[in-house]
Amino acid sequence: MTSMTLSSAGAQRWILRRAGPPAALRLFCFCYAGGNAAVYLPWQGALGPDIEVCAIQLPGRGARFAEPLLQHIDEAVPAIAQAIAALPDLPFAFFGHSLGALLAYEVSHYLRERGGALPRQLIVSGAHGPRARNPKRQLHLLDDAALVSELERYDGTPPQVLANPGLLELLLPIVRADFRMASDYADTPRAPLPVPITVFAGRDDEFDDVAQYEDWFSDSSVGGELAWFDGGHFFINSATDQLMAQLQMIIAPSLRSEPRYRHG
Incomplete structure (x- = not known):
């Protein structure tokens, strides 16, 4: 793909992963606002050797702390897609929580529009569908x-982080930039993705109607499902065992199947 030419060295800045035996599938994990990709690395032990956990690291955190923070999703999507394309060829799936769900969704469209291989599964977590979002929540302006x-x-x-002025001084600019990315996001009407979409939601998270989550289903031409977890917005931290079991169940068919979704 001539339109996606990021070098392997460049890809390493965007993707955190642990060395291990060859896997059958990569799970690319996209962070919530203010998140550090390192939070996903412990998932490797729970998901087993067949699934390689690859966590997307945005600029301004971790080893990329000195890099300028991004303000808009469109600034991140091309580089993430190029980093994924630069890795050795292997089937893959996407998981994104909150802001990460929007990033995973947009990267999927970016890959499709450029003839790239698509994820076998798109798992969006803790996020209302692209058309069901509340544009009035300008949290970055607080x-x-x-x-x-x-x-x-x-x-x-x-x-302990929220109570530490020094840590807050480092964290708040990151959170503010990420909240701006989420607040400024607007979905563009496009054909549905030929990829199954699974929605993860916390029973105690904020929502007015289940339709806010089911909105995602219109973005897939091959179907979707909604899975509920005990907990609030960060059920990914409080219901980890249930989450890992659900991920393994969803990804298992992709480990056995041969076809790869590709546009065109």
């Missing part, structure tokens, strides 16, 4: 105190 209150309410940031 002052620091209000932003910290929002993080406390989401219950995804350790209390």
Whole structure:
């Protein structure tokens, strides 16, 4: 693919993974707002050697801390797609939580539009569908105190971090930039992806109607399903055993099947 030419060295900046035996499938994991890709690396032990966990690391965190933060999803999508395409060929699936769900969805469309291989599964977690989002939630515009209150309410940031002024000074710009990416996002009408979409949702997360999650299903031409988990927005932390079992069940058919989705 001449339109996706990021070098292997360039790809390494975007993708965290642990060395291990050859796998049958890669699971690319996309982070929530303020997240560090390293949170996904412990999943490797739970998912087993057939699945290689590859966590997408955005600029401004971890080893990329000195790099400028991104402000818009469109700034991240091409580089992520190129990093994925630069890896040795292997079937893959996408998992994205919250902001990460939007990133995984947009990268899927980017790959499709350029004739690239598509994920065998698109798993979107803790996120309303692209057309069911609330555009009025401009969390990135909150002052620091209000932003910290929002993080406390989401219950995804350790209390000791929120209570440490030095750590907050490092964290809040990242959170603010990521919230801006989510707030400014607008879906573009496109043909549905020829990829199964599974939606993960927390029973105690904020939603007015199940239709906010089922909105995702219109983005797949081959079907989708909704799986519920105990917990709030960060059920991925509190219901980890259930989550790992569900991921293995969803990905298992992709480990056995031969066809790869490809556009054109």
